[in-house]
Amino acid sequence: MKKISKDLVDVSNLKAHAYLHPHPLDPDSYADIEVDWFSWIPGFDSRDLGDEDEEPLFRDNNIQLYNKIEEIAVERFNAALENVWPLLDSLLINNLSITIDVTGDISGPSALASYLYDHSDPQKGNYFFSLAPSYLHKLLVASNNGTELDLKYHTTWEHEFIHLIDHRSIEKSSVFRHSNLSIDCLRCYIVNYRDEGIPELYYLLKGGWPEIKNVQMALDKFTICLAEAKQKCSASTELTYKQKQEVLKTYDFYELGPWIVLNMLKTFEGGYHEELITSVIEQVEAGKVIEHDVILQVLEIALRIKPDEFILTYS
Numbered sequence: 001m002k003k004i005s006k007d008l009v010d011v012s013n014l015k016a017h018a019y020l021h022p023h024p025l026d027p028d029s030y031a032d033i034e035v036d037w038f039s040w041i042p043g044f045d046s047r048d049l050g051d052e053d054e055e056p057l058f059r060d061n062n063i064q065l066y067n068k069i070e071e072i073a074v075e076r077f078n079a080a081l082e083n084v085w086p087l088l089d090s091l092l093i094n095n096l097s098i099t100i101d102v103t104g105d106i107s108g109p110s111a112l113a114s115y116l117y118d119h120s121d122p123q124k125g126n127y128f129f130s131l132a133p134s135y136l137h138k139l140l141v142a143s144n145n146g147t148e149l150d151l152k153y154h155t156t157w158e159h160e161f162i163h164l165i166d167h168r169s170i171e172k173s174s175v176f177r178h179s180n181l182s183i184d185c186l187r188c189y190i191v192n193y194r195d196e197g198i199p200e201l202y203y204l205l206k207g208g209w210p211e212i213k214n215v216q217m218a219l220d221k222f223t224i225c226l227a228e229a230k231q232k233c234s235a236s237t238e239l240t241y242k243q244k245q246e247v248l249k250t251y252d253f254y255e256l257g258p259w260i261v262l263n264m265l266k267t268f269e270g271g272y273h274e275e276l277i278t279s280v281i282e283q284v285e286a287g288k289v290i291e292h293d294v295i296l297q298v299l300e301i302a303l304r305i306k307p308d309e310f311i312l313t314y315s
């Protein structure tokens, strides 16, 4: 077990590990594994070499590829860990595991990576993540071609680490997600702008999100989206799973959330951060990339926004 100190960056000692799931060499999952599940992976050799040939899943070159995939996954993960290190101050870390989700069964269809908060336990220092096929594909292509990843893929793990730091609040918000009451669905809808907005703030401040250009644009769109969500939630006191999905399945949380969070930070904690936040907003609206240390400072403040406080502000 390691306790993180923000002054001492010690990523390699944390020994994050990634493993393929399913793994062809894992005897527990061996019997059911199909070559087709792996054939989409760049570099996987799925040729049919005739009767004498061994299973493609156990070819030496493919076994080397499994190891390479696990190495690449940890490499970018560790780089991200270093980027957000000061935010992890005082956190206990025992185990950081990444499940490389080859079949896409663990990740949602649009996810690149996930922090699996319901499997993680901050008290024991155990944290679990998954890496989705779409992101693995990007990582492998970039590695094979020696090219740089787009900013989106360069901030994916940072986004997930911010979820980890925000663990307690996500747990609280999940109560709304699991409720069938329409009032809770609306609360869940609103708080998602906080829960995804804070991690996505990292991407915005690094120069992401070209569509929404300023706080006003975001607030205008948010007002329209919120009215629609209220309308859908007012249909009855309880909602079916499908009705809930219709309210909650949207990318607006990611696109608008960071701006909505920034807007709240102007008056947050008695307006104490107004000068800093106003200056950051001005720079982002002018299309500038914010300095890394300032980004961490803003995130540290944003992570103090309590879910209830956020819901109350924007209800």
Ligand SMILES: [Zn+2]
Residues within 6 Å of the ligand: 159, 163, 195, 196, 199
């Ligand atoms: Zn997220």
